[in-house]
Amino acid sequence: MDNALEKKSFKKELKESLDLFLVFIKVGFLAFGGGLAILRVLEQELCEKRNYLSKEEMLDYYILSQLIPGIIIVSSSCFIGYKVKKQRGIFIALLGVIIPSIAVIVVVALLLDKLIAYKITTSILKGMSVAVTAVLIDINIDLIRNNVNNIVYFIVFVLSFISMRFFNVSIVFIVLASIMIGLFYKEKEIRSEVLKDNNNVKEDK
C-alpha cells in the first residue's frame, strides 16, 4: 500500500516537473521581444492557468534577479523553478530556457543570413517589433496600476525613472536606495493611507 502511494506521488512529481519544463520550452519558442514579454507569457501560464505562484512573487523574482549577475530572465526563471520544485526546479527551468534559444539561434543563423536580403523579412520584423512594443506598454500600464498606488510609491517611481534615464545611475544604487526608503517608510503613519488601505482590503475580500 505504502509502496503504491509512493509510486503514485513519484508519478505526480514527475508529471509536474515535466509540465514545468514544457511551459518553459513553450515560452522560449513563443516569447518574442525579450525580458518583459517573456515574463508576461510566463505569468499567464504559471499564475493564471496553473496557480503555481502569485503575480507579486513573479515581480519580486524579477527584482531579485537584478541583484545577481547574469541574464535577468534566466535568473527569474531559476527563481520560479525553485519556487515550484526547489533545487531540482532550478535545473528544470534552466534547461527549459536554454534549449529553445539554442534551437532557434542555430536554425536562424543558418537561414537568416540569406533571408535578411529580402525586403519582406525586414517588413515582418518591423511589424513584429510594433506588436512587441504594444504588448510591453500594456504590461507596463498593469504594472504601474497594481504597484504604484500611493504618493510615496509614485515619488519612488518617478525618481527611479529620472535618475536612471537622465543621470545614468546604476540599478544597484536604485535598488539600495529603495531598500533604505522601505526600511524607514511605514505606510501606516499616514492616516488617509490607512483608510485607503482598509478599503483596498475590503475590496479584495
Next chain:
Amino acid sequence: MLKIFLTFIYTGFLAFGGGLATIPILYQLMVLPGEILEEDFYNMIAISQATPGPVGLNLATYVGFSEGSILGALVASCAIAIPSLLGVSILARIYEKVKNNKTMLRVMKVLRSAICGIVVIAVLKLLKNSLFNLPEGMVANKISDYISFLNYIDYSALILMTLFILFMRFSKKKYTPAIYIVVGGILGIFLF
C-alpha cells in the same frame, strides 16, 4: 572550447543589469581582438532581438555558434547561465526565509515601484526603435532634439500600435502576446 566557456562565464559574472549589459563586454572580448567582425556582431545583436527568448542568452548562443558551431552554442549558453544558477541557488533560500517578514514586505513594495520606473525606460527605448525612422546615430540630448524626432515618426506604425493597445486594454478575452506578434508580422508585410 575551453576559451569559449571561460569567455562566457566571465561575461555572465560581469553582466549586472541583464542581457543588454553583455553587449559591451562581448564587444571588448570578441570584436576588439578581431575574433568577430564588427558588422557581424551588430547583425547578431539585431537577430538576437528579433528572435524569441532572452536577448542576452540568444546573443551568447549566437556568438558561441559562430565560434564553434553547435557545440560552441551549447557551451556558450550553458556558461552564461552559470552565474544565474549559483546566484539563485543562494538567494532563493534566503528569500524563502525572510519573505513574510514585515520589514521585507515593506521593502519589496518600494522596490516594485522603483522597478516600474526602470521598466518605463526599457519601453521608451523600444518605442523609439519601432515608431520612428530615425537616421543612423541620432541621439537626443536636449529637449529640442526630442521635438525634432517628431519629423521622423512612422504613422502607419503609430496607428497599428494604438490599435493593438486599445484592443488589449478593452477586449474581454486576454490573448497571449505571441498572437499579437504573429498578427503584427503579417500586417508588417503590407504596411512597411
